[in-house]
Amino acid sequence: MARLQASRAKRGAPAALRTPPKDDSQRDLFTLFIADVAGKDVRGTMDVALFRLSKRVTRASGIITYRLPDGTVQVTGGPMGMATAWDFDIVLLAISQLTEAANRWRAGKGPKPSRTIRPHASEVLSFCRRSGGGDQYQWIREALRRLGTTTITVDRKSKSGRLEMEAEPLLSRVGVFSGESTDRIGALEFDVPVWIYREVVECEKPGVLTVHEDYFLIQSGIGRFLYRLFRRAAGRTSASWSFALLFERSGSSGTQKEFNRTLRGLIAEDELPEYTLKEAAGQDGPILVATYRGCSEAAGRGG
Structure with a gap:
């Protein structure tokens, strides 16, 4: 992190990663502190953005539709706004x-987990690598509202050829509780969607990938979308996509031209966790190549 910040300051470039909070390395003494658990993501959700990329454009009651080879994924925002890439940290x-x-549970060391998650608000902030200021607690309240009203609808054909549909909010049955002597929120409670629970708990081989801890420091929504896509498709090798396909998969509310400008800025900064980026010429337009740092494999996979 220090090397990246020094390099950025030298060339006067904008920050791809924000500076961690001052208490980032401090941990309260929980039996199993949530912030010490490696960040995980569900593989099946990482090739599209299940959230909006902009903090400014709320997309209240808006819809993003992704047409994929095996079906359609639709993200529908609630009246208070669609959940953001930063809200998704709670997921x-x-x-x-x-x-x-x-x-x-699989190791015989505990009961089968339920869909209900009960973290403390301070644990959420520490896991997401945020400071403990009062405005951060307000962010938790608002984020949970947006996550509870942003619905993911999946239409895809099963192996038998039948069209199947599932629709659920990103989080359901959301509860926020404050202490008796303070208005600051404390305990939280929410249920994960059935499709996440099924993938993590009930699948014989869970489709879960570890997320680098610096993912939570990525400043731009596009940068967060790209990292999740790289982590799924490139892994410890490399992968490539056309700028046009990335724009389509991002659900960006901006134009292709604006999106391309942001991509080129991220390529120039070269500060996203784990992957180095470069632009290449493609038959139908520019291509982004993401390579795991230290990987010498030139050929990539992707779309």
Whole structure:
């Protein structure tokens, strides 16, 4: 992190990663502190953005539709706005804690986990690498509202050829509770969607991938979308996509031209966790190549 910040300051470039909070390395003494659990994501959700990329454009009651080879994914925002890429950090916390509990259950060291997650607000902030200021607690309230009213609808054909549909909010049955002597929120409670629970707990081979801890420091929504896509498709090798396909898969509310400008800025900064980026010429337009740092494999996979 220090090397990246020094390099950025030298060339006067904008920050791809924000500076961690001052108390980032401090941990309260929980039996199993959530912030010490490796961040996890569900593989099946990482090739499209299940959230909006902009903090400014709320997309209240808006719809993003992704047409994929095996069906359609639709993201529908609630009246208070669609959940953001930063709100989705709370979903990653839920996936991470659920994965940890499921691993203990499979090892015979605990009960089968339920869909209900009960973190403390301070644990959420620490896991998401945020400071403990009062405005951060307000963010938790608002994020949970948006996550509870942003619905994911999946239409895809089964192996038998039948069209199947599932629709659920990113989090359901959301509860926020404050202490008796303070208005500051404390305990939280929410249920993960059935499709996440099924993938993490009930699948014989869970489709869960570890997310680098610096993912939570990525400043731009497009940068967050790209990292999740790289982590799924490139892994420890490399992968490539056309700029046009990335724009389509991002659900960006901007134009292709604006999106391309952001991509080129991220390529120039070269600060996203784990992957180095370069632009290449393609038959139908520019291509982004993401390569795992230290990987010498030139040929990539992707779309």
